[in-house]
Amino acid sequence: MTNRSGAQPGLTLGTVALVQFMVSLDLSVVNVGLPQIAAGLGFSAMGLTWVIHAYALTFGGLLLLGGKAADRYGRKRILLLGLGLFGLASLAGGFARDPGHLVTARAVQGMGAAALAPAALALLTAMFPTGRARVRAFGIWSATNAAGGAFGVLLGGLLTEYANWRWVMFVNVPMAACALALAWRGVAAGPPAARGGRPDVLGAVLVTAGMTLLVFGVVRTDQYAWTSPVTLTTLAVAGALLAAFVRVELTTAREPLVRLGLFANRSVTGANAYTLLVGAAMASCFYFASLYLQQVLGTGPARTGIMFLPFALAVVAGSVLAVKFGYRLTPRVLLVIGGLLTATGLAWFGLISPDGAFTTDVLGPSIVTGGGFGLCLGPVASLATAGVAPHESGTASGLLNSSRQIGASLGLAALGATAHHRTGRTATPETLNDGYALGLTLSAALLIAAVIVALTVLRRTSPPSRVERTDDRALFPARD
Incomplete structure (x- = not known):
């Protein structure tokens, strides 16, 4: 089905979902392979963290510019540019010969992601502006967003053990090519939404x-x-x-990157503060859980990746439930419920022990944490762009993604440093376990803070009305 603008909602949604899966996957796909990357390229312990930080910081720092560029120069144009840059940087990273080359490639990947992610989310916001269609579209977006981060660990482990760590970079190339083909065909090349000054x-x-x-x-x-x-x-x-x-x-x-008056919108402010805290907690969770499985329990990369599968499935299940509940509960309520569940799972994770096992120390917390996290993703993205003028939708989208990436980098830096101080100079399974457990417990505290933000900053709203649900059939004719 094609709407009046010439865009095809199904292909647009598919393009946005694939783009979000890809950029989310790249935040976690390298985690399990870090020991092999260090051995292969000669990274120091300090330098190795920049394989993660180089991507997250350029991604988060340039997202506002990417959102503004999408508003000014056209979303499809910026989306295609970002996909091309992301694919080329992934290819170059796979051929890296020294630490500097890989860190540079990861930074350029972040630049590409900073261009394509806000353009994609702005396209989704414009295509599905209200009601049931918006709930369903953001539910699909959140499921692929969650699946990218969670399955990135699984895929990274399998590629590292059975192929080579370089494939954690190469794997992005075919995905970027597919997204380019979908965007070229299914996304309308409409006029830019805004023509202000230069970004x-x-x-x-x-x-x-x-x-x-x-x-x-x-x-x-x-x-x-x-x-x-x-x-x-x-x-x-x-x-x-x-x-x-x-x-x-x-x-x-x-043209400023972000009009500071945008923060007068309580939905924008609350959603971004919530996302900053959740991003800090979840990036740290992935990092500590992966290292706990490998360095404390002695699990190999492939098995570590497989052990994250319950988490990934729980995130997707939570995202699907968010769509179902989104017709009856407000986004604010879903954020509180999802945040509390995620905090409970992370606190449970904080009870890990050096003589533990996957079934007793990881499986249960993974399911609770993943389910709660999945409930949060769609509602917070919807709130972050609610009530925003069409010409600022790219900026609002970039701001949300920026909050997530900056939160991830700051959270990992702060909690990682705290865990290191707890571990001390003697890195035994017992001391490492103490550090990782502390980091996971502090992650739970960040989720409690996010719930407080949802309760105090976000306004009370109503679920989609019956009229909105009926009108949405024009975009989603199939009935549940």
Whole structure:
């Protein structure tokens, strides 16, 4: 079926789902392969974390610029550009010969993802603006979003053990090619939604540099104390760059990356704060659980990946339930329920022991955590773009994704440093377990904070009305 703009809703939804799966997968697909990547390219223990941070920081830092570019230059154009850049960077990363090459490729991947992710979400928002169709579309988006992150660990483990770690990079190339083909055919090449001034590139550079230095300062606390001149100087410079970013956004003659008045919308503010906290907790959960299975329980990469399958299935199941409940419950209620379930699962994860096993220490927490996480994804994305003017939908989409990636990087840096301090200099299974357990318990605390945000910041709303549900049949004619 084709709508008045010439776009095909089914193909547009398929394109957006594949894009979100791919960018989410790349946040976690390298986790299980990190020991092999370090051995293959000669990474130091400190340098290895930047395989994750290089992607998350450029992705999160440039997302606002990507969203603004999608609004100004056209969503399809920016989507195609981002897909091409992402695919080429993945190919280059697979052929990396030293640590610098791989970190650079991961950073360029993040740049490509920063262009395509907000364009894709803005397309989804425009194609399915209200009612039941929106609930269902965002449910599919959230399921693929969740599946990408969860199945990334499974796929990364299988590729690392039975092929080569380089395939965790190469695997993106065919996905990017398929998404390009779908977007070329199914996404309408409509006029750009806005024609303001040029996007604020200086602001994008300032926020990316500031966040990178902030993460760098936190990560380096494994060598320099929090009160050392090196750490204090790094964090002070990071703070200055972020303050300069806010100043530029208020005074620039160009089109600001984000209109600060957008935060007057409580749905936007609450959804982004919630996503920042959940992103910090879940990135840390993936990291600590993967290392616990490999370094404490002695599980191989492939088996570690397979052990994440219940988590992945639970996330998808939670996303499907969010669609069903979304016709009866408000997004705010779903965020509270999902956040509490996720916090419960993470607190349960925090009880891991060095002589534990998958069935006793991992399986149950994985199901509870995954189910709760899946309930959150669709509603928070819907809220983040609710009530936003059409010409700012790309900006709002980029802001949400930026909050998730920056939260992931900051959370992993802070909780990783905390876990390292708990572990101490002697890395035995017992000390490693203590550090990972602390990190998982603190992740649960972040989810409690997210629930408090949902209760205090987000407004009470109503589920889709009967009229909206009926009108949506024009886009989704098949009835449940």
